[in-house]
Amino acid sequence: MSETQLIFQLSHPGRSATSQAPKALAEDQLSAIPAHLRRQQKPALPEVSEMQVVRHYTNLSSKNFAIDKQFYPLGSCTMKYNPRGANRAAMLPGFLNRHPLAPESHSQGFLSCMFELQNFLREVTGMKGVSLAPMAGAQGEFAGVAMIRAYHEARGDDARTEILIPEAAHGTNPATAVMCGYKVREVPVGKDGDVDLGALKQACGPQTAGLMMTNPSTCGVFERQIEAIAKTVHEAGGLLYYDGANLNAILGKVRPGDMGFDVIHMNLHKTFATPHGGGGPGAGPVGVSERLLPYLPTPMAGQRDDGSYHWVDTDTLSTSIGHLSAFMGNAGVLLRAYYYARSLGREGMIRVGEYSTLAANYLLKRLEAVGCTAAYPERRASHEFILTFAREARELGVSAMDIAKRLLDYNQHAPTTYFPLLVPECFLIEPTETESKEALDEFVDAMAAILEEARTEPDMVKEAPFTQPVRRLDDVKAARELDLTWTD
Amino acid sequence: MPYIPHTPDDVRAMLDAIGADSIEDLFDEIPAHLKAAGKLDALPEGLSEMDVTRLMNERAAQDAGVVSFIGAGAYQHHIPAAVWEIATRGEFYTAYTPYQAEASQGTLQVIYEFQTLMSRLTAMDVSNASVYDGASGLAEAVLMSLRANRKSKSRKVLVPAALNPRYTAATQAIVENQDVALETVPFCQQSGQTLVEALAHHEGEDYAALVISQPNFFGSLEEVNALTDWAHANGMLVIAVVNPTALALLTPPGEWGADGADIVVGEGQPLGVPLSSGGPYFGFMCCKQKHVRQMPGRIIGRTVDMEGKQGFTLTLQAREQHIRRSKATSNICTNQGLAMTAATIYTSLLGPEGLTNVAAHCHANTQALAAKLTALDGVERAFSAPTFHEVVLTLPKPAGEVLAALAEKDVLGGVSLAKDYNMDNAILVNATEVHSEGDLDLFAAALKEVLA
Numbered sequence: 001m002s003e004t005q006l007i008f009q010l011s012h013p014g015r016s017a018t019s020q021a022p023k024a025l026a027e028d029q030l031s032a033i034p035a036h037l038r039r040q041q042k043p044a045l046p047e048v049s050e051m052q053v054v055r056h057y058t059n060l061s062s063k064n065f066a067i068d069k070q071f072y073p074l075g076s077c078t079m080k081y082n083p084r085g086a087n088r089a090a091m092l093p094g095f096l097n098r099h100p101l102a103p104e105s106h107s108q109g110f111l112s113c114m115f116e117l118q119n120f121l122r123e124v125t126g127m128k129g130v131s132l133a134p135m136a137g138a139q140g141e142f143a144g145v146a147m148i149r150a151y152h153e154a155r156g157d158d159a160r161t162e163i164l165i166p167e168a169a170h171g172t173n174p175a176t177a178v179m180c181g182y183k184v185r186e187v188p189v190g191k192d193g194d195v196d197l198g199a200l201k202q203a204c205g206p207q208t209a210g211l212m213m214t215n216p217s218t219c220g221v222f223e224r225q226i227e228a229i230a231k232t233v234h235e236a237g238g239l240l241y242y243d244g245a246n247l248n249a250i251l252g253k254v255r256p257g258d259m260g261f262d263v264i265h266m267n268l269h270k271t272f273a274t275p276h277g278g279g280g281p282g283a284g285p286v287g288v289s290e291r292l293l294p295y296l297p298t299p300m301a302g303q304r305d306d307g308s309y310h311w312v313d314t315d316t317l318s319t320s321i322g323h324l325s326a327f328m329g330n331a332g333v334l335l336r337a338y339y340y341a342r343s344l345g346r347e348g349m350i351r352v353g354e355y356s357t358l359a360a361n362y363l364l365k366r367l368e369a370v371g372c373t374a375a376y377p378e379r380r381a382s383h384e385f386i387l388t389f390a391r392e393a394r395e396l397g398v399s400a401m402d403i404a405k406r407l408l409d410y411n412q413h414a415p416t417t418y419f420p421l422l423v424p425e426c427f428l429i430e431p432t433e434t435e436s437k438e439a440l441d442e443f444v445d446a447m448a449a450i451l452e453e454a455r456t457e458p459d460m461v462k463e464a465p466f467t468q469p470v471r472r473l474d475d476v477k478a479a480r481e482l483d484l485t486w487t488d
Numbered sequence: 489m490p491y492i493p494h495t496p497d498d499v500r501a502m503l504d505a506i507g508a509d510s511i512e513d514l515f516d517e518i519p520a521h522l523k524a525a526g527k528l529d530a531l532p533e534g535l536s537e538m539d540v541t542r543l544m545n546e547r548a549a550q551d552a553g554v555v556s557f558i559g560a561g562a563y564q565h566h567i568p569a570a571v572w573e574i575a576t577r578g579e580f581y582t583a584y585t586p587y588q589a590e591a592s593q594g595t596l597q598v599i600y601e602f603q604t605l606m607s608r609l610t611a612m613d614v615s616n617a618s619v620y621d622g623a624s625g626l627a628e629a630v631l632m633s634l635r636a637n638r639k640s641k642s643r644k645v646l647v648p649a650a651l652n653p654r655y656t657a658a659t660q661a662i663v664e665n666q667d668v669a670l671e672t673v674p675f676c677q678q679s680g681q682t683l684v685e686a687l688a689h690h691e692g693e694d695y696a697a698l699v700i701s702q703p704n705f706f707g708s709l710e711e712v713n714a715l716t717d718w719a720h721a722n723g724m725l726v727i728a729v730v731n732p733t734a735l736a737l738l739t740p741p742g743e744w745g746a747d748g749a750d751i752v753v754g755e756g757q758p759l760g761v762p763l764s765s766g767g768p769y770f771g772f773m774c775c776k777q778k779h780v781r782q783m784p785g786r787i788i789g790r791t792v793d794m795e796g797k798q799g800f801t802l803t804l805q806a807r808e809q810h811i812r813r814s815k816a817t818s819n820i821c822t823n824q825g826l827a828m829t830a831a832t833i834y835t836s837l838l839g840p841e842g843l844t845n846v847a848a849h850c851h852a853n854t855q856a857l858a859a860k861l862t863a864l865d866g867v868e869r870a871f872s873a874p875t876f877h878e879v880v881l882t883l884p885k886p887a888g889e890v891l892a893a894l895a896e897k898d899v900l901g902g903v904s905l906a907k908d909y910n911m912d913n914a915i916l917v918n919a920t921e922v923h924s925e926g927d928l929d930l931f932a933a934a935l936k937e938v939l940a
Binding site: 004006007008015016017018020021022023024025029030032033034036037038039040042043044045046047048050053054056057058060061062063064065066067068069072074077079080081082083085087088089090091092093094095096097098099100101102103105106107108109110112113119120123124126135136137138139141142146149170171172174175176177178179180181184221222224226227250252253254255258259273275276277278279280281282297314315321322323324325326327328329330331332333335338339341342343344345346347348349350351354355357358359361362365366379380404405408413414419433434435436437463465468469470471472473474475477478479481482483484485486 | 491498508514524527529543560568570578579580581582589595601603605608609618620622655666667713736737738755765766768769780799800806808820822832840844845846896907921
């Protein structure tokens with residue numbers, strides 16, 4: 001595939017997509033703006049035709065892998081099918097043109113969807129209240145830990161300065177704890193993938209504000225001691241935080257609320273099939289147990305006795321941790337999640353956990369059969385699992401990164417690599433419930449072929465990929481000789 | 489089964505390969521008493537695409553059919569058809585974060601072009617790949633200023649009262665957890681501006697930064713050059729909060745005062761993103777080159793591949809949570825990729841001429857609207873400062889009452905300033921290029937009836 005020029009290289013002075021903007025106005029129409037506050041030169045934006053723009057960005061789109069094109073087994077990312085119907089519904093004119101500050105009298109349709117979505121999420125998680133406000137998983141985490149902090153502060157319990165985090169956790173967990181003003185203490189994970197309960201007991205104390213964990217964990221296994229963990233943290237006066245990154249594994253099967261969690265965030269762009277959009281937008285609603293209800297972020301949707309809907313905001317919920325965005329979060333993403341929830345219904349919701357787990361366990365067994373090494377062979381896979389290529393790296397000099405890059409040549413997106421950090425040379429693989437058996441089998445065939453190549457032509461594998469728009473990129477040059485904007 | 493492809497034969501074959509009798513067996517590591525069986529009864533039955541679409545059509549239609557003059561941080565603009573037709577192509581819509589650079593060159597090049605566009609629009613050196621929205625972007629900018637201002641030991645930042653109060657509230661909610669204090673600078677009751685005189689008593693005090701909003705929440709244009717120079721003379725960084733449409737006409741923050749703003753943030757929604765009840769939008773964030781390592785969020789760099797061919801990749805990742813964990817610049821893990829892609833296409837389609845024309849029509853239409861409304865008895869401009877595309881009007885009756893009566897006529901006549909500013913009779917109104925002469929007359933006629 002050829003190098004695509006930058007949009008700026010297509011620019012010619014005086015060219016414009018004239019039909020896309022209103023006509024120029026006479027300068028006297030702008031006389032109210034003082035000259036010293038006026039821009040002296042027009043911004044150097046590209047001067048291109050409508051067709052040039054359409055062709056340029058359509059061509060760029062073809063340089064992406066996407067769920068609509070390829071199997072995308074990224075662990076902890078839940079790359080499932082994104083229903084097209086959800087996109088169309090969220091882009092109905094009545095939704096798209098609604099101003100976020102439109103009065104409640106002109107917002108009943110939108111508010112009814114949000115109110116119902118809150119209820120659905122409450123039900124599937126077993127929590128007592130839900131706010132849809134956080135705009136991504138990391139902001140949901142922020143809201144959750146800020147609520148933990150608000151809870152302790154409201155009780156005058158201000159000696160709690162630490163958040164405990166298992167060492168396998170996502171990087172956002174420790175970063176979030178720090179953003180909320182806490183110190184982080186990591187808790188070791190045992191050889192079987194479960195938290196080291198003895199170490200946890202020692203780490204807990206009057207300084208413990210809470211524990212953040214994912215279940216199933218990022219080791220791809222269900223944390224079997226969850227009730228003992230909850231008891232330990234609660235007895236120390238801390239609260240238990242559920243990172244919903246892996247909620248897809250248990251949707252409809254187990255509820256975080258029933259496991260003893262006090263606060264959770266959900267990634268609707270994972271579990272509720274809203275698009276990842278090349279890195280966002282997401283949506284990270286939070287759910288809480290009874291004792292954290294007063295602190296939920298605003299605004300939320302409420303319902304009056306007469307059935308009409310209204311906003312719940314800080315004027316009525318003064319204990320709230322407040323607003324996390326200018327308005328109410330990523331509303332359009334929430335509408336897509338609402339569509340998905342209505343589309344699945346109760347039965348469909350239960351199937352998500354079941355079939356994502358079936359797919360992962362099947363894929364794991366098949367991959368083991370062709371010579372891959374499971375990190376936790378004695379354990380059931382959840383909706384994802386870990387392979388380690390430590391042996392290939394040691395004996396053949398072929399790393400997990402090399403295998404990941406070679407997969408691209410087989411038209412398979414690489415799994416998550418080198419995460420969690422505690423398993424060397426690893427892949428975290430999550431197939432999701434929406435991939436067919438044939439798609440899983442193709443991935444197994446590709447992996448078998450690559451393992452064979454690693455034995456016979458290791459140097460070739462180390463130079464992969466060969467079929468992509470670019471070969472391996474020089475990341476060191478990118479960081480040392482920073483080039484972040486185009487210069488004509 | 490919606491979205492699940494497996495036939496009974498597939499399921500049997502998969503279970504056989506696993507060596508399990510049933511799907512339920514796969515959950516044997518979960519304590520039985522924790523299982524959710526029977527606990528989801530409040531969820532409705534699933535619906536077909538046709539039925540959910542019908543349901544959501546009815547809901548959407550309930551909220552349609554208004555003429556709106558609400559701005560206050562989110563603005564109606566014409567969005568060319570090509571923008572979302574391309575942005576929702578599956579190749580953009582269903583791609584993940586571009587961690588596998590070789591298989592994500594489309595997304596990566598779009599972000600690099602976006603960074604360039606935003607840097608040029610703001611006249612700053614660099615841009616990131618976007619943050620959640622303008623308000624949370626300001627919170628990130630405040631935290632960044634504490635890291636970037638090496639001359640200051642302060643954990644305080646000066647914030648104008650004339651800043652969008654929703655930005656102040658969100659920033660407060662986010663930064664207070666790190667013991668950062670926002671101190672308010674009052675605005676001039678006559679002009680509706682933040683004056684250097686109001687800052688005089690802070691001279692010699694240690695603050696990490698001064699926030700300057702251009703235009704400010706009232707639509708008023710601030711004397712940004714004087715404010716910027718004052719802040720720099722007092723050892724503070726300048727955080728600019730700007731509207732991207734306005735930047736086509738107004739001095740870009742990189743050229744404010746003698747040295748320009750240090751960090752620039754703003755709401756990107758006006759660049760091709762629909763109102764959509766408040767999101768997804770995107771916050772843009774630019775800064776001077778020397779502060780780039782303190783900037784949060786994803787950043788894309790241009791480099792070469794092993795054959796010397798141009799390519800794009802995530803860079804400066806040592807700032808980010810997936811590498812640095814508790815020492816990262818922020819916990820942010822996404823950008824608003826799709827909205828940012830739409831903005832890149834929008835800005836390219838409009839070009840310098842088109843964006844300038846949009847901005848000019850917004851300004852002229854708002855001037856025309858203000859003239860029509862202030863021709864009514866008892867309706868006056870609240871402030872004397874020049875404005876961009878919003879203006880505060882005082883009414884002879886309480887704002888809440890008037891707005892409710894207008895809404896009954898399906899005219900959304902702006903937002904009330906009663907709650908945030910104790911200006912009980914004041915409304916903030918906005919017009920953009922989408923408003924026709926007829927729309928402006930409709931508003932004036934409706935207001936006349938309501939005030940009669």
